[in-house]
Amino acid sequence: MPNLNAIALADAQATPVTHTFTPVGPDQNGNLNLKDSTQESSNLKWNLIYKTGSTTDQGIRQEYTLKLPIAAETASGGSASGLVAPPTVAFTPQAIVTFVIPGRTTLQTRKDLIKMTMNLLNDTQVKASVEGLVVYNN
Numbered sequence: 001m002p003n004l005n006a007i008a009l010a011d012a013q014a015t016p017v018t019h020t021f022t023p024v025g026p027d028q029n030g031n032l033n034l035k036d037s038t039q040e041s042s043n044l045k046w047n048l049i050y051k052t053g054s055t056t057d058q059g060i061r062q063e064y065t066l067k068l069p070i071a072a073e074t075a076s077g078g079s080a081s082g083l084v085a086p087p088t089v090a091f092t093p094q095a096i097v098t099f100v101i102p103g104r105t106t107l108q109t110r111k112d113l114i115k116m117t118m119n120l121l122n123d124t125q126v127k128a129s130v131e132g133l134v135v136y137n138n
């Protein structure tokens with residue numbers, strides 16, 4: 001099985017910044033953990049987790065989780081010792097993309113799945129739902 005290399009992802013800033021997620025090894029669950037080295041505090045580093053499931057009758061299951069921890073507001077000033085405590089995480093927005101790929105699929109079907117997933121995430125209704133917190137009726 002090949003190694004997963006660094007993955008570069010641009011953010012949505014007015015002037016986009018490319019964040020390079022570098023493999024740092026397996027996490028406590030054995031999933032491959034990639035960290036964005038541009039964040040200074042280790043607990044605020046953006047994180048990409050790759051998890052693969054065993055092959056089942058449904059096929060191979062692959063999951064990518066992107067986590068963007070946000071720092072909690074802290075009071076200004078230092079401690080009596082002069083040391084500044086590392087920032088704490090207030091909350092962590094995340095996206096989870098899971099692929100279930102039956103063994104009988106063709107290369108073209110897998111290409112279609114990737115392309116259509118990217119198009120789905122770029123769809124105006126999907127973007128409005130996530131960016132604008134729009135909830136659609138069932």
